[in-house]
Amino acid sequence: MAVEQPGKPTLADKIYDKMFHNYVWKSIFRTGYPNTPRNQMLVVATNLFLHLHPTRIHRTHVKITHTYCLGGLTFFMFLGLTVTGILLMFYYVPSVERAYLDIQNIQTNVQFGQLMRNMHRWMAHAMVILVFLHMMRVFYTGAYKPPREFNWVVGVILLVLTFLLSFTGYLLPWDQLAFWAITVGSEIAGAAPVLGPKTRFWMLGGFEVGPESLIRFYTLHVIALPLLAAIFMAVHFWRIRRDGGLARPL
C-alpha cells in the first residue's frame, strides 16, 4: 500500500490546519482531519459510530458487488424509520377515536406530514425486502459458515423482528386496510394448535381487533420491538467484528 507523503503546504493545507488542529476540534474528535493514513485509522478507532468498523478491511469487501450494502442498508432503513417514526409520534395518538383523524391531520395539516408518513411506509417495505435480500446474499456467499453459525441465527431472529415491526405498524393508521389486514394476520396466529386462541387474545387484548389492540400494537411498535431489534442488531454487528469481519475465501 503506497503511503501518501505530505508535500509542501498549500493554502488548503493551511486552512485545514487552522480548522482541524485547533484546541476545540481536538477536544471533540481527538484526531485531525482524516486525510492521512494515521488519522484515517485513528478516526475509525476512536469514533463511537465508526468503530463498528475495523480500521482496515480486505480489498474484496469494499467491492459493491460483494455485499451490495444490503445489511448496512437494512440498518440504515431502521435508522430512517426511527427518525420519521419519532416525527410521526408527535402527532399521533393511538386511540380508536383519534388514530384515523390524526393520520388525516398529518397528511393535510402538518408541514411535510404526508412526506414523513410516505417515507416511513416505503422505508418499512424497503426494510422487509432488504433484510430478505441480505439473507440471500449471506447464504449465496456462504457467509453463515463457521465461525459465523450463531450470527446467522441472530439474523433469522432479526428477520422475524422486522416482520413483527412492520406488522405492528400496519394497524396504526386504523383504516380499513389496517383493520382487516391485522384481522387476517391475527387469525393466522390464532389458528395455532392449543395456544392459538390464547395467543391471539393476548396479542389483540380481546377477541376482536379493537382499542386494546391498537394500544398494544403501538407500544410494541414504537418501543418494545425496536429495543429488542436494537439489542439483537448490536449482537449481530459485534459478532461480525469478533468473527473476523466479512467471510473470506480460505
Place this chain on the structure above:
Amino acid sequence: MATAVVARPAARPQARARDEEVLVWPDLVFVEFISALLFTFTIFILSVILNAPLLDQANPDVTQNPAKAPWYLLNLQELLLHMEAATAGVIVPTVWLIILGAFPYFDRDNDGQGAWFATEGSVKLTVVSAIVGVVGTWLLILWNQGTIASVLNSWFGISGGDTFRFLENSRAIQGNLPWPEWSESIPYLPFELRILDEGFTGFGATTFQNVDLPSFIVEIAIPIIMMVGLPSLLIYVLWRIGWVFTRRDALIVLFSGFVAVNAMLVLAGTGFRGEDQDLVFPWNLSVDEGIPGYQPPD
C-alpha cells in the same frame, strides 16, 4: 506427565494479509455514504410521487373483500387456502424458521465461503431449483384451484368423468370419493384429551380424540407430503445425477427452492387473488390506492 488436550478450534479467524487490506476510511465509509445517500434520495423521490395508502376509517361491520394480510404474510395466506389453518399459518412457518436457523449447524465445512456461488455447480443448482420452485408452485396452485382440470376439459376436451373427478383438486379427494362414514371420525385416543379448558366462551378447549381421515388427508397429509417430499425428491434426483455432492449443495437446492416458492406464493397472494380469494389475472384485479384486490365500498 498429564497433558491437557485442548481441542483445536474448528475454525480460526483467518490470518490477516495486510497488503490485501484497504483503510475503512475512506474506502468503505465512502461506499456506505454514497449508498445511504442514494437510498435516501430514492425513498424521498418515491415518497414525493407516491402517497402511502389510507382507506376509509376502520369499520368492523364492513368486511373487506378480499381481506388481505400485509404482503409479506400473503405467502401464508395463500397456503391457508390450500390446507388446514394451524398447519399452514403456524406450524409450517415455525418449522421452516427453525430449519433456516439450523442451516449452519447442518453445513459445517468451510468450503465456498466469502464469494458468490463459490462452490462448483452452485449457479446451476440455484437456477434449476428456482425454476422447479416457480413451476411447481404454480402447478400446485392451479391444480388445487381446479384450473388445470377445467383447462384440460374446455380446451382439449379431456375429462375423467365422474370416476376421476376426485383428481380435479385436493378437496375433491375429500368430496368425490366414497369415504365410509366411520372414516370421518376415527378414534386415536381412548379418552377425550382436553387442553386449556378455561370454561368460558371464546376459548373452546383444544380436544384430541378423533381424526377425520379424509379431511386429514386433504388438509394436512397431502400438503405436508408435497412440502417435504418434493424438495427431498429434487435433492435426491440431483444427487443421483451427480449434481449434489455436499451438504452445501443440498442447502443451495433447499434455499433456492424456498426463495422461489416463497416469492411465487407472495406474488399469487398479492397479484392474483381477487374477490373471495378467487384466482384472477392481475389486470382483472381491481386496484385501488395501489392495493391489489381492494374493492371500494359501493
